Amino acid sequence: MRDDNDPGTLDLITGGLILGYARVSTDDQDLTQQRDQLHLAGCNKLFAEKVSGARRVRPELDRMLDHLRPGDVVTVTRLDRLARSTRDLLDISERIRGCGAGLRSLAEPWADTTSPAGRMVMTVFAGIAEFERSLILERTRTGREAAKARGVKFGPRPTLTKAQVEHARRLVDQDGFTVKAAAELLGVHRSTLYRALDKAMGCA
Template identity: 65%
Template sequence: MTHQIGYARVSTLGQSLEQQQSLLIDQGCARIFEEKISGAKRERPELNRLLDHLRRDDVLVVTRLDRLARSTSDLLQIAELLRVKGVGLRSLAEPWADTTTPAGRMILTVFAGIADFERSLIVERTAAGREAARARGVKFGPKPSLSPSQIAHARELSDGGRPVSEICSLFGVHRSTIYRAIGSI
């Protein structure tokens, strides 16, 4: 048996859920999970409870997709989780986002493909940018704690019998930094 389950969210405690509740009730939602928390928050306890509650053939109804997801990739992850569970998704403000219809499933599949393509482009551009920077002599990673002249000085002190703890104090670095530096000369 199909159950329509609603999810309503507002971003701040001062905002009201009444309008969303009314629309979801009008759509016949048997239960509504409600949350007053920013969509930017990764942890949304009521959304997690809702996702645990949903069963095969249920339909998750939201007034707008931005009430459910923080971003396109977040929406696609939630939609995939729902698909695996055999749960439909319907947005009242975006009728094209209705996975209970073949057209809605196709639209979300196309969006998933576009998002995957976009991720691939970002990875490629980032790798190309890194390579170009390396070719220009840019060094990646944290700035070295000791300059080459400081490393040479630390080596001289070590060779002169100074204890590593004293050398560390002089340069204001950890023992492992001195051991790495002395070993690299």
């Protein structure tokens, strides 16, 4: 819950709170630099976490999005701290917009959705993402045929074999597939593949 008695820094354009989000991927990394940059940008309230951007669940990000009110501005040092892909960025940006809030990146000033130019750029990105999706669908069909030739089995089974998990990791790490597209290729739910990949990383 936000404390309206301690509003923090207000954005001069929107009149809302300037909220910062910081993220690093591992416990060995430090959030200090991001925190300092966000404080200098006027963020008195920060949401920070140490979690891989590939993980579907990011508690502090969800908490920040639930905290948003009209006029607030979400600020990040770089867009890759917020999103793991163009599609992910657009989805998060849409959630922010749906709250009547804006998005601002310190390293990418063109991504400021509180300005008309920034909103136009995000619209262009949405078109690019749709184009990327069409390419992924085509690569998915090609990948399925190649996987079948290598003996990979497909089907709606709730579990994945080691070979399927390794194949999925190649698709994501080397071939540019999203986890969702790789899951569709293997015939499982996205969350099933996330769990399998996380488990494989833990055993590595």
